[in-house]
Amino acid sequence: MLTYQDFLNHKGEDLDTFLLQVVEEHKSSEAYKTAIDAEQYDKQRNVTIMKFQKYLYNMKGARIPDVISPNHKLSSNFFNRFTTQLTQYLLGNGVSFSEEGIKEKLGSDFDTELQRAGKYALVAGVSFGFWDLDRLRVFKFTEFAPLYDEENGGLRVGVRFWQLAPNKPLRMTLYEEDGYTEYIKLDGENVKKLQEKRPYKLIVKLTEADGMEIYDGGNYPSFPIVPLYANDYHRSELIGLRENIDAYDLIKSGFANDLDGHMLYWLIQNAGGMDDVDVARLLERIKTMGAAIATDEGTVSPHAIQIPYESRIAYLDRLEQDLYKDFGALKVENITAGATTATQIKSSYTPLDMKASGFEYMCIDFIQSILKLQGIDATPIFKRDKIANYQEETSMILQSANYLDDETILKHLPFLSPDEIDDILKAKEAEEARRYEIAKDISQGKGFNPDDEDINDEEDEEEPEEAENNADKQKKQKKDDDTAPQS
8 A cells, every 4th residue: 555655755857657656556546446337236236246147057066157058147227226315314405504604615616526426425435625726626535546645644745647548648646735737647658747737726917918827826724625424443334235236136036037937947857868058959949939749759848846935035025124224224115104193203313313423424524524624613513304293303393493593493393404494583583673763763854765654554543433533523523613603
């Protein structure tokens, strides 16, 4: 395993060759091979069962591929379902902060990139976030070779690489604490420097005569690439699940093959002169033509075998339950089948909550390291999505409303997101300020604003009885004026 100290020893004329060595050693590591397989499982491609080949043995014991019987290879989607569920459960609502203005400094697509980083980390065991001036960029473990410090285990240098095909150019970017450098290797040639080292923060000026020109730059207080680990062991979540997934897919595929083959065997009587080749030809003719020619001395008759249906279904169900338990995933069918109260639903979420809490600590460390690059000290807040009995939970919160402030009530309502809560609080503050100004104007005798007349419509309306009395008073006063003596 190459380290940061090895990089310092080769930071000279042979650095180009050393970078190629870093990439090749990274690709040959067990962690990289596991990550490659995990990406295939995440795409619903079981690499183990895809390599499975059925064989037959002849009378001499020689093994030959079985190309006659069915060989279905079915892949389940457990791994993708588990990693997606955990990622979206924890990061689906984005990240928020108690302090204002921090989220805006992370860029408009930070939540999206954080979800990508989380999913890549669960699949491969680790992903890498590169803070690129004003936004987050995410690297997979299968495209980034890290070099850690032997003394403290910190990430100090990294090489990002990509190549479309073996006969295409290999591109490499060397990331150091004081900048990055571009390299390229053409087919049959040595590694060459494509671009000199540049600082991470570039200051450019644009003129009509010279165009764009870089005249200054700067770097971060530490290495701007931060690892996001999936767990404390820094390994792929596929480890420990792969064997159960392979067993499930193998039994399911074997079940399909038995049904397709109808579990038949053929009994050929009085055919002692036939060898294995003749038998194979006969079976091929039966499968293709649906008929066989039998002489008077020989007969061909099919015999069916009872397929072990119940035992296979029971074992597939057991494997599925074990997979959910081992990963700590939530099986929604268990909730919809009978768990209806808030307590039952909450208990069903316990394994997933425990799994998400462990992953949440990794995400907190990752985000805080990104914030430190900008000189910010803050703790991220996550809101987890849950299937909930909204009526029961809302009723419990409203029963305690007299003892809680508005912000606390809104934060505990299960159907509101953090962004919605902020908007509601701002709207309430604006409405209270508006009412205060109206009351202030009334107290000073300034009257109403026409736009605010709908606030106190009820106060402006006269009661029907009071309006009738006022009309009678006006008529009586007019009559008295008419009968009064003229001077």
